[in-house]
Amino acid sequence: MSHDFRELAEQYAGPVFTYVRYSLRHQEDAEDITQEVLVRLWKHHAHIDPSRMRAWVMQVARNLVIDSTRRRRARATVFDAVPVADTLAAPAPGTPETETERRELREVLEEAIAELAEPQRSIVVMREIQGLSYEEIASGLNMPLGTIKVYLHRARRKLREAVQKELGHNVTE
Amino acid sequence: MSLNKNSCESIREHIEAYLDGELDRNDCVALETHCASCAACARELSLARRVREELRTLPVFPAPARAIAAAERRIHASKVVRLPVRGPNRRMRAVLVAAAAVVVAASVWLGTRSRTPSTPQYSEAEIRQATGELALAFGYVDRYSAQAANIIHNDVLEQRVAPQIERALNTSREAVIDDAIVPGIRRAVRDSDSNVTSPRPGRS
Numbered sequence: 001m002s003h004d005f006r007e008l009a010e011q012y013a014g015p016v017f018t019y020v021r022y023s024l025r026h027q028e029d030a031e032d033i034t035q036e037v038l039v040r041l042w043k044h045h046a047h048i049d050p051s052r053m054r055a056w057v058m059q060v061a062r063n064l065v066i067d068s069t070r071r072r073r074a075r076a077t078v079f080d081a082v083p084v085a086d087t088l089a090a091p092a093p094g095t096p097e098t099e100t101e102r103r104e105l106r107e108v109l110e111e112a113i114a115e116l117a118e119p120q121r122s123i124v125v126m127r128e129i130q131g132l133s134y135e136e137i138a139s140g141l142n143m144p145l146g147t148i149k150v151y152l153h154r155a156r157r158k159l160r161e162a163v164q165k166e167l168g169h170n171v172t173e
Numbered sequence: 174m175s176l177n178k179n180s181c182e183s184i185r186e187h188i189e190a191y192l193d194g195e196l197d198r199n200d201c202v203a204l205e206t207h208c209a210s211c212a213a214c215a216r217e218l219s220l221a222r223r224v225r226e227e228l229r230t231l232p233v234f235p236a237p238a239r240a241i242a243a244a245e246r247r248i249h250a251s252k253v254v255r256l257p258v259r260g261p262n263r264r265m266r267a268v269l270v271a272a273a274a275v276v277v278a279a280s281v282w283l284g285t286r287s288r289t290p291s292t293p294q295y296s297e298a299e300i301r302q303a304t305g306e307l308a309l310a311f312g313y314v315d316r317y318s319a320q321a322a323n324i325i326h327n328d329v330l331e332q333r334v335a336p337q338i339e340r341a342l343n344t345s346r347e348a349v350i351d352d353a354i355v356p357g358i359r360r361a362v363r364d365s366d367s368n369v370t371s372p373r374p375g376r377s
Contacts, residue, residue, distance in 0.1 A: 005244075005245055005248065006241075006245075009236070009241045009244070009245075013236030013240065013241055014233070014234070014235050014236050016236065017234050017235070017236035017237070017240065018233050018234045021234045022231075030234075031236075031237055031239065031240040031243075032240075034236050034237075034240045034241075034244075035240045035241075035243045035244040035247070036244075038240075038241065038244035039244050039247050039248055039251075042244070042248050043248075102227070105223075105227050106227060106231065109224065109227060109228060109231065110231070124228070128225070128228035128229060128231070129228065129229075129231050129232075129233060130233055131229070149193075149195075152189070153189040153190060153193075156189050156221065156224065156225070157185075157186075157188075157189065159224055159228070160217070160220055160221055160224050163220065163224055164220065
């Protein structure tokens with residue numbers, strides 16, 4: 001059991017965790033959801049078409065993210081404290097101004113990604129962060145390739161608008 | 174939607190397709206010409222490039238090993254844990270009922286043995302009442318055991334106590350009966366014996 005489970009975990013845990021981590025921006029919640037997805041995957045994997053397993057896994061992760069977001073909104077009305085990202089990637093070396101700008105830009109982008117609706121968020125994470133091809137995303141999300149591109153264009157535009165709104169026109173090449 | 178080279182909105186709608194290399198040659202030229210003469214759209218194009226560039230440097234997070242290990246523990250525990258959904262199972266219930274019956278019978282027997290036949294300290298009605306109270310007490314034990322089992326089960330479903338449950342299940346049910354229930358029965362027998370043999374205050 002352990003060997004098979006480890007194989008499944010190796011294949012899916014990373015993508016799921018990255019997606020959930022960017023969706024919720026909360027380390028512990030992301031770990032909990034990853035754990036839950038793995039348990040459910042193990043429970044049902046014998047009945048899932050292997051070619052659809054990634055889509056199945058991402059669907060379960062998305063549903064759990066939606067549930068978690070609802071719970072966190074309910075909690076936020078009481079505690080008003082949603083943890084922010086604590087593991088931003090270290091910026092590339094540069095002048096202090098450049099580093100500060102990049103950190104701000106990344107912060108705005110992470111927030112904007114978390115604010116995207118589904119399936120735009122999944123597509124952005126899979127394409128821009130995980131570097132999957134359009135074909136892999138279309139297969140993984142069980143959507144036509146053209147639809148994936150349309151969603152991705154819209155998502156990128158929203159991200160751009162969020163950066164403009166938060167940082168103005170100072171952020172350019 | 175086709176590109177309108179005179180509309181900033183249309184140009185901005187097509188910036189992503191342009192950067193993806195999906196526009197035909199004419200549309201590419203139209204977009205580039207527009208951006209050469211429109212500072213706002215040129216900034217938009219520049220920003221789109223910068224956002225893409227930055228997005229691709231965002232980190233991929235490897236799943237923490239503890240999340241995988243926790244999932245593995247839960248899977249293993251789910252193969253072992255078979256807690257009752259609604260209280261003790263039939264066998265356990267039968268054991269509890271039998272234990273209650275033994276306690277009642279023992280207390281009645283001990284009570285009658287310790288009294289001299291000619292001068293009984295308690296009437297049959299009082300013994301019946303005590304027996305009833307004892308049965309009632311065991312009823313409560315049964316009921317709250319069932320509730321406790323439900324709480325534990327729900328917690329397992331909530332995935333909060335699986336590791337502890339896993340450890341607890343290493344103890345056999347027979348051992349639980351020997352270590353917890355039998356001493357409890359013995360204590361109950363001793364208590365009921367002393368209750369029956371010692372006169373209650375205010376009675377002669």
